[in-house]
Amino acid sequence: MITSTEEKILLNIIKNNQGKIVNKDFSYPLLENGFDETDILRGIEVLLSRKLTMSQITEKFERNFAKYVGSKYAVMVNSGSSANLLSAFALVNPKKENRLRSGDKFLIPAICWSTSLWPFIQSGLKPVFTDVSKKDFCIQVDELDNKKLKNIKLIVSINILGNSPDIKNLSNLCKKKNIYLVEDTCEALGSKMNSKSLGTYGDFGTFSFYYSHQITSGEGGMVVCNKKEDYEILRTLRAHGWDRHVKNRKQNTFNFVNSGFNLRPLDITAAIGISQLKRLNEMKKIRNLNKVEIISCIKNHPEWNNQYEFFEARKGLSPSWFGFPILLNNKYRQKKILLMKYLNQNKIETRPILSGNFLNQPSVSLYNLKPKKNFNNAQEIEERGFFIGIPTTVLTNQKINYLVKKLMFIERI
Secondary structure: OOOHHHHHHHHHHHHHHHHHHOOOOOOEOOOOOOOOHHHHHHHHHHHHHOOOEOOHHHHHHHHHHHHHHOOOEEEEEOEHHHHHHHHHHHHOOOOOOOOOOOOOEEEEEOEOOHHHHHHHHHOOOEEEEEOEOOOOOOEOHHHOOOOOOOOEEEEEEEOHHHOOOOHHHHHHHHHHOOOEEEEEOOOOOOOEEOOEEOOOOOOEEEEEOEOOOOOOOEOEEEEEEOOHHHHHHHHHHHEOOEOOOOOOOOOOOOOEOOOOOEOOOEHHHHHHHHHHHHHHHHHHHHHHHHHHHHHHHHHOOOOOOOOEEEOOOOOOEEOOOOEEEEEEOHHHHHHHHHHHHHHHHOOEOOEOOOOOEHHHOHHHHHOOOOOOOOOHHHHHHHHHEEEEEOOOOOOOHHHHHHHHHHHHHHHHO
16 A cells, blocks of 8 residues: 555646646547546556456455445456346356256347347347337337247346336336346446336346446446356356356366356456446536536527437436437438537537447348348437537536537538
8 A cells, every 4th residue: 555645646646647638629528537536546556566457456346336236246347348248148157047048039129239239149149129219218118018028038128328218117027027137237327216226127237337437447347136146157257267256166276167258357447446436426416417507508598499309317217327318300310410520520529329220230230130120219319319428527607508509500500
């Protein structure tokens, strides 16, 4: 551990260096300066210890994270994509009771991320796509009738940009029909439905700590679960299939009790994660405030004429927003590409809603996965939707006014 004097010296160095790297030009990135001085200091401490690989700091972060979201167990990995990979292969693992089998079908919304889909296919499961709601961009739970759920063994639900489907009813439905539920919560850490954290309604919940997410350690991810059996499978699969972290292991031997990967994180990313997790609730409040202020400024602009529709939290949800999603009014749909170009030229960073309608992606055709039916809501969201960032620091009136002025330029495109 560094002394208090050394800490003061390092903090001064970090602050001085921060002043050199900050972009002086006016911009609106997805996330501006995701790390504070304490985050960097915690990382430096690990570097100075020369013990960078996964160890006690990672275990501490896992315990803190599990406590924060309200799960029994948490397993840290090197990315949110790896978290989905571990969940998929845990579900098909021979050590799991009532495991899924090759060829079993899983349901996934058409608005998804690449690695929300592919790990489950790579584990031998067969995807069945379904449309999403235009209100929350998530899976439409009220349309999951017996016909749609026929032969479905798993549902992968994605909590998009901090929002949620009707997760309580989805969880109850899965329990009733003996369907596994994985909550991809990579974009919704900190969101709670009826005081229960998203990511804890299913058999597995996955999270990401990529740079622009609710907390960041640069890279990193987490899987949570409540069954000890699942926890031990996850830990074994994470590191080569080795029994190093399993009770009653054979001491001082390389004893491989399962298949596995190398998805281990570093203690340096865990140290930064611990630091960021302490600030998550405050950053959540600030993001919520910024979202409200942006919408208010847009709607009070003299040129406001319902050019945009805004993403609202599902009833009962305390949201932790990842981004600020916007749908263009239908009559402006053809202007979307020009608007994106204009915003980015003016240093307002934009992104699609995840990957858009994933069925339009080339990889879907490559693997012959495209269903015969169209998903109209997913397609409409792709054609009308985009998102911008929501900072974790309070936006100034100057920055809000700049953003709104550029958004209102759609009338002149």
